[in-house]
Amino acid sequence: MTHQDDIENKLVAARTWLIIDKPFLGALVLRLPLVEADPKWCHTTATDARSFYYNRDYIKALSFEQTKFILAHEALHCALSHFARREHRHKRRWDLACDFAVNPLLMADGLTPAPDALILDAYKDMTAEEIYPCIQENADEEPMDQHLYDQDDRPHGSGDRDDGEGGRGEEQTDDNGGSHGEPDAQAGGAPQPPPLSTPERDSLDKQWQQRLASAAQQAMQAGKLGGSMARMVDHLLQPQLPWRMLLAHYMTRASRNDYSFAHPSRREGTAILPGLRSQHIDLLVVLDTSGSISDDEMQEFLSEVNAIKGQVGARITLHSCDEKLAAEGPWIFDPWEDVKLPGKLPGGGGTRFTPVFEWAEWQDRAPDLLVYFTDARGEFPKIEPSYPVLWLVKGKEKVPWGQRIQLN
Template sequence: MTDIENKLATARTKLILDKPFLGALVLRLPMRAAEPKWCATSATDAKHFYYNPEYIEALNVDQVQFVLAHEALHCALSHLTRRQHRNKFRWDLACDYAINPLLLEEGLTPPPNVWIPEGTEGMTAEEIYPTIEENDSDEPMDKHIYGDNQQEQQNLETQWQQRLAGAAQQAQQAGKLNGAMARMVDHFLQPQLPWRMLLARYMTMMARDDYTYMRPSRREGSAIFPSLRSSQLEIIVALDISGSVTDKEISQCIAEINSLKGQMRARITLLACDYKLAEGTPWIYEPWEDFSAPGKFQGGGGTSFKPVFECVEQMQTPDLLVYFTDAKGEFPEQEPNYPVIWLVKGKAKVAWGQRIQLN
């Protein structure tokens, strides 16, 4: 065994002992030396771990652990099949930005010149992708050489999902899977839905029909039987008009809620706000009325979410509040006693409530 092969084997063994979840995934990638002309650092095709011997030689064992785990997570998170229509260069960067903070939190040491951006912790590659500029000057850490054979890609994805689940279960039993890595595994193994479907699910959950025992008219007799009755929902829709969400995006969101509104009895109160409520607020739409924007909003100032929640305090407690925003603003200190859904454009976090990625 050469010195380079020995270094790779040592790094893999340390991962198995210290980070059994990552170690189990790394074991699934046979190691292959690659020609420097096409592999400057490391690479994967979801079947092998390829490495440039000169690159590995220049790293210490701790840094090699990071490289091995990085390639294994690309495979386990099915980055080979999730790109879809996206630009490959930006997608490759987004995948790196999703993985590297996880490895850093695990205590692994990145190689030199590997940039780990702030603010992408806990985000998926799909959430990070829209935040990457088309002319971004950064370079992916490694080479992703996924093929075009869709059947092969689907087979590999299935294999890696099974490996991910198995590795997570073993690590959990050993008490060595927690923090961000555990949340990532839990998130990835759950079915993922686009924001429209998620919003529909939350709104329809609120609209469950129920039975009422109200006394019927005298013509129906004196007996009281349960009858099915749909209660009217009270929904607040708040729009961030500070300029962070475009008019087109606002129109798309309003159209989606109008479509859902037609499937349930819901009265909608619309609020628009940047750092203060817009003139004309609130606008009220009864269940039989179409929900549409009252016109072009005048905004563009700073962002505070407090005026919306202060306004709602003066109203009947809603069944749900949906807020369209980039989440870059001042939150109320206390969470209200009604459910709040944040439809978020960009990568900012929310202080409380249910966050749904808008992009």
Template sequence: MSEVVDTKLSAARTRLILERPFLGALVLRLPLVEASPGWCKTTATDARSIYYNAEYISALTSKQVQFMLAHDALHCALSHFSRRQHRNRHRWDVACDFAINAMLIGEDMVPPDDVLYLKSFDGMTAEEIYPMLDEDDDRETLDQHLYDNHDDTSDSSDSELDASDAHGSGTPNSGWGYSGASGRPPPLGEMERNSLETQWQQHLAGAAQQAMQAGKLDGAMARMVDHFLQPRLPWRMMLAHYMTARARDDYSYLRPSSRRGSGAIFPSLRSGQLDVVVAIDTSGSVSIDEIGEFVSEINGLKGQIRAGVTLLMSDQEIVGEPVRFEPWEPMEVQSELIKGGRGTSFNPVFRWLEQQDSQPDILLYFTDAEGKFPADPPQLPVIWLIKGRGCVPWGERIQLN
């Protein structure tokens, strides 16, 4: 069986290199290691190697073997091992599989039976899919993801770092492959995780460049690569940048009191309070937890830059009454106002702004951008904080995930 499996794996890699050079270049970065009996039922990766069950590989067709090799290589190239952050490990693994399988099936690759696939997830990243999955989702990934602590199912990555430290220094393995006598490889240490993330970003860029030069990278795969290679700042950093720029101290030429010296007017530095309107899309596409995280960030920023905030909840119309929070007052969201299930129109918020006696300094709109926009932009800065890939016709767009 060993020779048959080796031949099948070699043939699958060769076909990928010839027919799909982008995926083939990524697969070549990973040593293929036969897993010791017992722990690997199909295939697995730890971002260092691809591990496989010989009996499983022998039962697959050549095209299905190509699919599994490409699947595990994409987990590594897209840095799924370092993007989980606070998320539940099992739910994150399922989201990653949905994202990758949709890409490969979209490229007309042939999957084995029982892969996780929903057409509604086509074109979506794991971060976008994750909140759409049930918290107690019991679906299983076809392959195994070995970068985290095997028993970690919490929303914290602390345990995985502790576990990896127990296996050694956490430095990269010299050959990338793990060949320890115990069989199943240990999870990644923090230093190794960071090092591998950098290396895989370089490999992703290099593989994409080679494939584009060969004219064999286009469509959804090309858009995916472009998305992950774009330099991106964390949304909190970008939001803080925009808000602090608006709140910058300025000079005033107001006439001083007549009791203070001559009548000459000199510019004096003043620091005014920023007036912010925050609108939240409550149509149901944004979860209560995500809204809470967003409000928490605004709450922290408004105290630092002396901003008063008016909070609006809206879907097809403004829900409830606008609530005003001064810089020293903590913001709270009334969860009963987050109804969900209705469509989105952005017009009510902008009509409300037009009816006010004075315009705010800035509008922050938290949404998935799936709705009806006003034809013309308002006469004030608008920052859209977008969950998903929705586009906006005007204003500054910040990608949340």
């Protein structure tokens, strides 16, 4: 058996182990054909969202456990569509952010990190977009691998090659993202592939989204998808409709009926009788002031509420809450008044949602709709109220009931 066979067998064995023991990651790794690269350009490993490129000396130096990690690392970059999400961002900082996002997920799933893997506890459960602003422009860290899908600092869509010189020409790809035929034969391995064109990037983005969903479904059926990985997958597979559109949809729907069957307050007893709805709808808007949502984000949210409420004739009751309700609230705005953020909102403590719902129960009338702007990390009431609740969520946390809208 040759030295080259030993390296390839090591990679295949690590991939097989992932397929059996980590079916989610294994299914993704299986989509990347293994390609030995020319060591002149590939010092560790690399991916172009089509293949897994490796330096055989680097793989030889890894333990078997570390080999599993590096295979899963490249596959997760592709499954998370890091190659399609950079947009205007600086490439090197984006590459660092992507590594910082991927590695904690793999460690939480029980894999052993490869040497020089970028890991920082502060970035746990954060997306690459959330991590990127935290990375300094002159950061001295380096990604442990090479991200070949876009190799310059031009924004996506600018300067993409055509099918002329330097492009892929008529080369076709199979369903696994691999090339039909072998790469150009060279003594040192495959040459460095060119970056993706816009059509290639868009096509691969759709393919990897489908692969992510399929791999997650298989792993869940096997009972082998949990923890941080499950939260990440759930976050990515949610419908990505603009939150403004969804907010308008629910506010409009709340105003459609002429009669309201909203549960009365405790003062009025327990009978639920139809009541003629007034000229306006009563909308209760709550801001989570525990510290994870900035004033600018709150103001953007309230601006959107203002834009919609005039169309549906909404009377807004604004409240804020961290672990307890703001003593200064609530603030009430009639349909013709602009909803404004109070001068200084108290907050910064823990998060409990229960006080808001307890307060609402003791009002003369239940709201037609409650909209809660939050990161969804806190104590929820055990019983769902009778009126509709819309959670506008920043982050990946789930909610036990009500309608969840992801703040994109």
